[in-house]
Amino acid sequence: MRLAHAHSVQQSGAYVRKFGAAALLLALCSSVGVIATSGTPATAAGDATSASRARTDELTLRTGQTLAKVKASIPSGSYAGAYVDPSSGTLRVLVTQQAKAPALDTRADAPLELVKARYSxxxxxxxxxxxxxxxxxxxxxxxxxxxxxxxxxxxxxxxxxxxxxxxxxxxxxxxxxxxxxxxxxxGNSFAPQRYAGSRVDDFAPWSAGVFIYNKTTGGGCSSGPGVHVGSTKYMVTAAHCATATGQQFYQGHQDVPSVTPELVGTVANRSGYPNLDAMLVNGNTANTVYRSWYNFYTASSAPWESLTGQTVCTGGAYSGERCGLVIGQTNVCSDSLRSCGLTIATGPVNTVAAGEGDSGGPVYITAPGLRYSGIVTGPVNPANSITCLNYPSGLRSCSNAIVFTRIQNILAYFGASLN
Missing domain, CATH: 3.30.300 (GMP Synthetase; Chain A, domain 3)
Incomplete structure (x- = not known):
């Protein structure tokens, strides 16, 4: 199901099976946006504690559900935005006209506060x-x-x-x-910064969108945004790219002799998996992202909330930058992936949105400003995969429609901020 990539000598390994054997993400089946699916992820559900599940679900379901109720109840045109108070978990909704809070279910909805604002x-x-x-x-x-x-x-x-x-x-x-x-x-400049590096041969501080691989499994993935918790920096990538904390990740590619892989660091935290398909890897990370093979750009430290109908780009190491993907659904929970906080993005038929090896790579917008929306998780429908070129040679599976994990959920779960 996922878009991790197996090393060529491990084509029968877990990463290939995970991408090829996953079931379809088909239909919306409940009011909280759970997608009906089948199939089993490679990592057991016990890897995530009940506390971590509850924490992620509260962010993705309770606040989203509460906000939808508020929007439906307030006067048209009076919505002025919303945000969650990180200290209390209270959803604060700004309105330009006096409004009465909708009836809420204290067991299912988030704490709510309506705040008067001047501008919609x-x-x-x-x-x-x-x-x-x-x-x-x-x-x-x-x-x-x-x-x-x-x-x-x-x-x-x-x-x-x-x-x-x-x-x-x-x-x-x-x-x-x-x-x-x-x-x-x-603010930092968003102009491209040219140095003697590339997606396959980057250097610390590490950028998003470069080749990384798991020393234990041999599986290849892509680096996501750089974040920090306090003064400690981490690389974000997909949690299904590892099977345990402590596993080492290297930057580079094992099948490219001219590149000497460099140690990024070890998996520090993947406790939200599989409900949150994201993990932190210890490492010196930057606030930059590759948008071409050689050029990386400075990204904003402000995350972007993708809405239905907007477009995004993916920037996995294997597929490179792919833009114009249209957001179809947001804040989705998938039974097959056992994950919440997912967004579905689709490109034209028979085009590549992402493919094997792009897991964990950045999803972003380019205007206004270069801002992260999330990280690549997997294909919407593996049965409709297409064959695309691999790197450095051969073929791999790709898809025109993907799901990605929202950056807001990642930051909130780990208590992290973008670099």
């Missing part, structure tokens, strides 16, 4: 698009707008600038978006 989310997103579209005209001689975002908690527009933030720049933005609260913050 639709208004702020419209302003966001206008500012981002005009960024070249707004930029100063030494200052570039690198991302524009809606800060839902502050009910304002956040503009990240690479370079000095001065009154002239603020004035130009204010004239374009009058009566809109602005936060101008320092």
């Amino acid at each position: 989310l639709a208004y702020l997103e419209q302003r966001m698009g206008e500012v981002f579209a005009a960024r070249e005209k707004l930029n100063g001689k030494n200052s570039r707008i690198v991302s524009v975002d809606v800060d839902e908690a502050a009910n304002s527009l956040q503009v990240a600038v690479d370079g000095p933030i001065d009154a002239a720049l603020r004035g130009r933005i204010t004239r374009l978006a009058p009566d809109t609260p602005l936060e101008l913050v320092q």
